[in-house]
Amino acid sequence: NAGVTQTPKFQVLKTGQSMTLQCAQDMNHNSMYWYRQDPGMGLRLIYYSASEGTTDKGEVPNGYNVSRLNKREFSLRLESAAPSQTSVYFCASSEPGRSKNIQYFGAGTRLSVL
Amino acid sequence: AQTVTQSQPEMSVQEAETVTLSCTYDTSESDYYLFWYKQPPSRQMILVIRQEAYKQQNATENRFSVNFQKAAKSFSLKISDSQLGDAAMYFCAYSQGRGGGADGLTFGKGTHLIIQP
Numbered sequence: 001n002a003g004v005t006q007t008p009k010f011q012v013l014k015t016g017q018s019m020t021l022q023c024a025q026d027m028n029h030n031s032m033y034w035y036r037q038d039p040g041m042g043l044r045l046i047y048y049s050a051s052e053g054t055t056d057k058g059e060v061p062n063g064y065n066v067s068r069l070n071k072r073e074f075s076l077r078l079e080s081a082a083p084s085q086t087s088v089y090f091c092a093s094s095e096p097g098r099s100k101n102i103q104y105f106g107a108g109t110r111l112s113v114l
Numbered sequence: 115a116q117t118v119t120q121s122q123p124e125m126s127v128q129e130a131e132t133v134t135l136s137c138t139y140d141t142s143e144s145d146y147y148l149f150w151y152k153q154p155p156s157r158q159m160i161l162v163i164r165q166e167a168y169k170q171q172n173a174t175e176n177r178f179s180v181n182f183q184k185a186a187k188s189f190s191l192k193i194s195d196s197q198l199g200d201a202a203m204y205f206c207a208y209s210q211g212r213g214g215g216a217d218g219l220t221f222g223k224g225t226h227l228i229i230q231p
Contacts, residue, residue: 030216031216033218033219035218035219040223041223041224042118042120042205042207042221042222042223042224043159043205043219043221044221045218045219045220048216048217048218050213050216050217051216056217058218059220088157090159092159094216096213096216101147101209101216102149102161102164103161103219104161105158105159107156107157107158108157108158
């Protein structure tokens with residue numbers, strides 16, 4: 001039962017470097033999400049994809065781009081990392097609908113930008 | 115925009131006792147969902163309980179129950195017979211009903227629950 005798989009689990013970057021966080025789900029969910037979690041804060045939505053082929057900005061999209069590669073995969077890219085992007089990143093997926101709409105989360109990626 | 119407020123940064127309870135975590139939210143929508151998620155030290159986000167706003171009956175899951183007061187926009191979590199494994203951060207979250215909740219969750223800042231043996 002893999003659920004939502006994120007890679008990598010840990011990453012250290014230097015300011016200005018780029019990287020892509022990968023996320024894949026095997027639950028055949030239509031919607032996928034990227035959140036960040038900072039100390040003392042709840043999770044904040046960066047971007048989401050309500051269905052394959054669509055992406056939308058969340059609360060804190062600046063400095064990030066996303067790609068919904070197919071129904072299973074949703075990647076998050078940092079083009080030029082900044083120390084303010086040091087955080088724990090979570091990917092999630094869900095099947096929207098009245099009797100559903102439960103988000104399942106990956107294990108998170110801890111990113112440090114020096 | 116919706117907001118979720120958890121006013122208790124930290125709570126402590128004796129093992130086997132009952133504890134209630136508070137959550138209030140602000141929304142102009144009438145159709146929405148509310149959730150409690152648990153985050154243990156492993157960092158994994160685990161769904162504890164879910165409430166649909168159109169249902170008046172409070173949700174329950176074993177030792178976990180909610181007190182959903184729609185008019186007061188309050189959604190508290192009660193944990194009965196607290197166990198050591200309940201120690202974690204607890205997050206209250208909101209999702210709007212429009213679009214089936216596809217546009218993501220709004221989280222509170224969390225309550226750190228400590229279980230005293």
